[in-house]
Amino acid sequence: DYGSGLAYSYFYGYLNIILSSMGSEYKGLQHNIELFEAREGVPMPIKKLFILIPASAHIPSDLRQVSHDWMESTKKVVSAEINRAGVKNRVYSNTVYKIHPEGEGSGHRPIYVVIEGATPMLTFYEVSQHAHKDSDTYRRFTKEVVELFYKTLQTLLNTNPDYQDSCELVYYEDYGPDGKRVNVAEIILERIRKLL
């Protein structure tokens, strides 16, 4: 229930704002991706927002940290600037990451994607780490909350025709069967191959 509530507020309080062209003078994320690709002259094979949803709910501040250094941030794109609940010109931006398949210096041509973590999950993780009357419950049910967030968000995107092809949700386990941290860049590249 808490997981689905977070998905609703993420969908209506964020995705609904940045994906559509209601972002005031900004025509929304998809438009921005096309402009970025043209202006910067870089390949952006999948023009969707990749949203990372790790089972642990923990996302670092820079995604490079979970990519074995295959990924680095480049520039930001402003997807919307709107008046929201009295805050004037609230800025909503996204980051374009450059991915070096097999790592920098491997000789593979880099590709560019707009990718970020699902912030409500990080906030939930932080809430569960602090001491308050519900934190034990939050920590014990982290996996369930994340799963329900993911499933609810997927349903919301699928049942909204405008957004059906705008986001790629990437749910993943933080550790592989070998007990090592997964490489998020590798997961993204695999997803891109499936989509092409």
Place this chain on the structure above:
Amino acid sequence: DYGSGLAYSYFYGYLNIILSSMGSEYKGLQHNIELFEAREGVPMPIKKLFILIPASAHIPSDLRQVSHDWMESTKKVVSAEINRAGVKNRVYSNTVYKIHPEGEGSGHRPIYVVIEGATPMLTFYEVSQHAHKDSDTYRRFTKEVVELFYKTLQTLLNTNPDYQDSCELVYYEDYGPDGKRVNVAEIILERIRKLL
């Protein structure tokens, strides 16, 4: 429960970021208010963030709309710019409003405050307005959710010594006993008088 969950995520995912001096090069909201007062030469008698929590959960995009035109937005202050869950340099800003006591042209000297609506409430309101399996329940329990949000948030602020005097929560009924819309500017001025 949903109301208290929203309060926790608002506290850890937003207030904790803008109120403290962890806002990267920005020293946080209180510092910003002092700078603004000095630089703009305007009176800011209460150097706290006023957070509106209307019982209906509905907050307009511009607070002028609920102030009988006593209030108008002036400039924004950037309280933090941090890397969050992979989004680099995510901007958190607040708006300084100018209040004309008794309305513009009344001859009273205007005062300036940083004020905004509690965004999770607006997002909750929007979620409850859309058709999905839980929306009837959301609409029916709006008042309870808002009350629990308010009480939980007040407790979080009171039990955190760094933030005790940083925010002024303003919970109010949207309509007065005369059935007319309340004037939020009047409510704020009344609160300021109590604090001085």
